[in-house]
Amino acid sequence: MSLTLRLAFYPRLHCVVRNVVTSCSKGATDTVVVPKSSGAPLIIQDKWKDDKGAVEGREAWVETLDNSTNSTQLGLIHLNPRIFASYPRLDIIHENVVWQKKSRMVNYAHTKHRSEVRGGGKKPWPQKGSGRSRHGSIRSPLWKGGGIVHGPRAFTTQFYMLPYHKRVRGLISTLSAKFAQDDIKIVENLDMPSDEAGYLEQLCEDRYWGPSVLFVDESDIMPRNITLATDTLGHMNLMPVYGLNVYSMLKHTTLVLTVGATRLMEEKLLYNLDRPDGRSLVTRFRK
Amino acid sequence: MASRGTEKALSLLSRLPRIELQNLKPNPGAKKNRTRGRGIHGGKTHGAGSKGSGQRQNFMRLGYETGNNPFYLRFPCQNYYKGHHLKVSYVPLCMGQLQKLIDTNRLRTDLPIDVTQLINTGLFNIKPLEKEGGFMLQDDGMDHFRATVNLEGMDHFRATVNLEVQWASEATIAAVERNGGVVTTAYYDPMALEAAVNPIPFFKRGKAIPRRMLPPQHLIDYYTDPKNRGYLADPKLVANERLKLAQKYGYPLADSAILKPTDAKLKEYYLA
Numbered sequence: 001m002s003l004t005l006r007l008a009f010y011p012r013l014h015c016v017v018r019n020v021v022t023s024c025s026k027g028a029t030d031t032v033v034v035p036k037s038s039g040a041p042l043i044i045q046d047k048w049k050d051d052k053g054a055v056e057g058r059e060a061w062v063e064t065l066d067n068s069t070n071s072t073q074l075g076l077i078h079l080n081p082r083i084f085a086s087y088p089r090l091d092i093i094h095e096n097v098v099w100q101k102k103s104r105m106v107n108y109a110h111t112k113h114r115s116e117v118r119g120g121g122k123k124p125w126p127q128k129g130s131g132r133s134r135h136g137s138i139r140s141p142l143w144k145g146g147g148i149v150h151g152p153r154a155f156t157t158q159f160y161m162l163p164y165h166k167r168v169r170g171l172i173s174t175l176s177a178k179f180a181q182d183d184i185k186i187v188e189n190l191d192m193p194s195d196e197a198g199y200l201e202q203l204c205e206d207r208y209w210g211p212s213v214l215f216v217d218e219s220d221i222m223p224r225n226i227t228l229a230t231d232t233l234g235h236m237n238l239m240p241v242y243g244l245n246v247y248s249m250l251k252h253t254t255l256v257l258t259v260g261a262t263r264l265m266e267e268k269l270l271y272n273l274d275r276p277d278g279r280s281l282v283t284r285f286r287k
Numbered sequence: 288m289a290s291r292g293t294e295k296a297l298s299l300l301s302r303l304p305r306i307e308l309q310n311l312k313p314n315p316g317a318k319k320n321r322t323r324g325r326g327i328h329g330g331k332t333h334g335a336g337s338k339g340s341g342q343r344q345n346f347m348r349l350g351y352e353t354g355n356n357p358f359y360l361r362f363p364c365q366n367y368y369k370g371h372h373l374k375v376s377y378v379p380l381c382m383g384q385l386q387k388l389i390d391t392n393r394l395r396t397d398l399p400i401d402v403t404q405l406i407n408t409g410l411f412n413i414k415p416l417e418k419e420g421g422f423m424l425q426d427d428g429m430d431h432f433r434a435t436v437n438l439e440g441m442d443h444f445r446a447t448v449n450l451e452v453q454w455a456s457e458a459t460i461a462a463v464e465r466n467g468g469v470v471t472t473a474y475y476d477p478m479a480l481e482a483a484v485n486p487i488p489f490f491k492r493g494k495a496i497p498r499r500m501l502p503p504q505h506l507i508d509y510y511t512d513p514k515n516r517g518y519l520a521d522p523k524l525v526a527n528e529r530l531k532l533a534q535k536y537g538y539p540l541a542d543s544a545i546l547k548p549t550d551a552k553l554k555e556y557y558l559a
Contacts, residue, residue, distance in 0.1 A: 055293050055294060056294075085293065085294075085297060086293065087292065087293045087296055088296055088297060088300055090306070090311060091313055091314040091317065093306070093311060094311040094312060094313050095313070097308060097311055174306075176297065177297075177300055177306050178306070180297040180298070180300040180301045181300060181301055181303075181305055181306065182301065183305065247308070250306065250307060250308050250311075251308060253305070276393070276408075276409050277409050278409070279409050279410065279412065280409065
């Protein structure tokens, strides 16, 4: 059983090319096209203008992993406040973490009860007349070397399913909390000029990221350089959006999202907040 | 959703230590330690006495709950529970909510809106087994599924609909008819309602679609009353009541387009 929340596929509306943002939305009013040569700042607009939330929209710098450029900050991205500035329900985050831990936990401890211990079929001595206490089996739990009552039995799992909306809420709360604590960084993409681990370590140190960093991209096919650079680093990991989960987000100090991953995540989570068949998901999970 | 509280919480969080796996904990009081359940309240015999019939045959007096305050003494007599097993409750459908369903394209106004259509929005659940008899049109605009609209729903109701519900008050009927709509109150017996609410399990049973039964005796009066737009009322009297209600609430009565079936088979079915 996968630990991650498999959200329903929802077609992407945004496609981000380097320094050119095109929106495939109906009105396409928020299309911002900034040619690279002009040097003008890139602003990636939020598509969800009709959001009724009272919280103001959030903004973040769009950075690059290329240290050779003049400025590592390429522009600004507008983030949806329903995902990045919702109420941080720490209790739901905790529930998600416990759920993730427990659902992978299997207890291998095993004890034998009286019928499983070898021997003990014969009555050790007659019921009466010997002056000793009555016993029917040498493997009774009262005996040394006898069976164990209510001992641990392998293999017991602690697997259970957290309600669907709690899983969604857990992801949103974690993203909001981490964003509020300045632990979410947005990068344009994961392209790097070098494939050395030292380059990435130095980059993270210069920008006060980490010590542990989780890089999240849209798909599970990542650029070659960052894959090689993180290969030997245990504390810097790569993850696609479909694998993103509360535990991993909290396990890593800093979360680095690509623009594409951010938009994909927003779309998936917004769909799940407002999905029309939400009631049908509130059913008891059966193993 | 969000509010000043959210902003406050987030700004507080930005000044607090980083949230990590190590410093998360559940809400105070949310976690309950397991108890073995032995020896509470004295253990031993739980009030059943020792030896004899009290312990072995369990000949305790009728209603005695071994030391608890017995059920028959626990509550004072409540007359309004009289006949509760016959009473039917209804799922509230507010005018503001109905308007929102139409505005957000969850309901089509070119079709008659009945139990099936409302259930298909995926926002309601009716439990016929728990004596729920369908939908009750309510005159408040308090939104039940998201409390964002706090308007008087009736005044803001602007849709022309052909509505069939199970219970409707005079004011809600006026709100619908003012916009040229039609309201009918119709009875669903539990079997028919179950089939309408959960059609897939019903069809899997392979039974014929049941005809809707007539209402029980205590509901006959309601559904034959033209004031309630009952489906068993005389259509001429209903037309008369429509006019009266329009005069009472002071709106011009529009000629409402009653949606009738066009299919020849359906026409024949309904004529029969």
